[in-house]
């Protein structure tokens with residue numbers, strides 16, 4: 284049974300925490316984004332770089348975030364407030380809460396498409412097209428339909444709110460314990476289906492044989508940015524989930540399992556998708572349209588495609604749902620901890636607010652497609668702002684805080700709680716983590732940030 288500290292909720296078990304956190308990490312990033320960026324950047328070569336980024340930046344920063352949360356038992360704002368007196372650090376926490384809104388607003392739109400596609404799959408709509416072009420037209424006609432796109436955003440947000448409303452143990456943990464195994468089962472079935480298709484070897488080769496000619500400096504930065512996004516780092520989601528964790532459990536151990544699950548799922552999603560795409564003779568580097576425009580065509584061409592198309596979009600929706608609940612939970616935890624709101628009220632108010640913030644993103648595909656700020660529509664702007672500014676800056680300051688500001692002796696005391704035997708047996712783990720979090724993470728994240736705002740390119744040009 285869980286032990287309650289000062290009336291605040293807790294995870295019921297260590298597995299509950301790992302599944303919930305893996306649920307946050309595993310999302311559209313793994314199933315929608317990872318395969319297409321890998322496809323555009325040389326397949327195996329990109330995957331190799333990505334794995335290094337996960338190990339060198341992803342895992343150390345994940346440990347740092349969970350540690351901040353567990354130590355303080357607070358949301359991102361409360362966590363910084365508890366450990367430093369400076370309003371600047373509290374502002375980093377606040378930036379995380381804001382990032383929660385920004386991400387959920389565009390994330391919910393894509394999740395809504397996925398939700399809507401489950402119904403299209405059931406209706407058998409995909410059977411109408413033979414070519415990605417007609418699938419693209421179909422996608423275009425759905426997304427230009429205001430009622431469809433806003434309606435499914437609303438439905439998806441209702442699902443998210445329903446789970447968060449029910450609480451940490453009864454909602455998030457219970458939901459994750461049901462949804463995550465389901466996700467894994469569906470994905471494994473899809474992978475087996477992909478591998479057994481005629482011509483799937485080309486898809487496997489694409490994932491295993493590196494094509495270094497497609498890898499550029501840009502790909503490395505992309506891999507780094509994605510490592511961050513896929514682990515839900517940089518805005519306090521993992522901090523918030525860590526804040527419900529027991530001090531008896533090992534943070535490095537749990538983090539390693541989360542990273543392993545996230546990477547494993549991205550890779551098998553890659554195998555399932557590329558084997559099917561290659562077997563059908565379509566283009567693997569189809570960009571963001573890979574899932575919504577290329578795959579429906581793949582399904583029409585494979586035996587049993589009807590049932591697999593339903594399973595696929597169900598999978599994608601589940602993955603998105605367990606991530607969106609973690610985004611909403613950050614905002615809710617802030618209002619519950621700091622403003623003493625009741626959880627239910629916070630969920631209803633801020634779930635609705637996020638839906639409203641998401642509406643302009645949804646309308647970027649139709650009514651307000653021409654409204655542009657800095658050359659980007661709302662949807663792209665929200666994505667750009669979150670992925671290129673808020674998350675890297677958040678992640679940078681989180682690493683700097685843990686490595687340089689908090690006091691490393693205190694950090695180690697907290698980190699060792701629940702992980703005593705690990706550190707007694709493998710003391711070098713601390714040395715490695717220390718080097719990564721003190722030097723590698725801040726420097727590399729800073730480079731990604733400079734690149735995303737265009738400064739890095741200017742500097743490189745100067746030296747040319």
Ligand code: TRP
Nearest residue numbers: 308310311312512513515520606
């Ligand atoms: N990690 C999720 C994915 O891969 C997205 C996500 C969920 C996220 N929560 C986050 C990204 C918090 C950044 C921050 O789809």
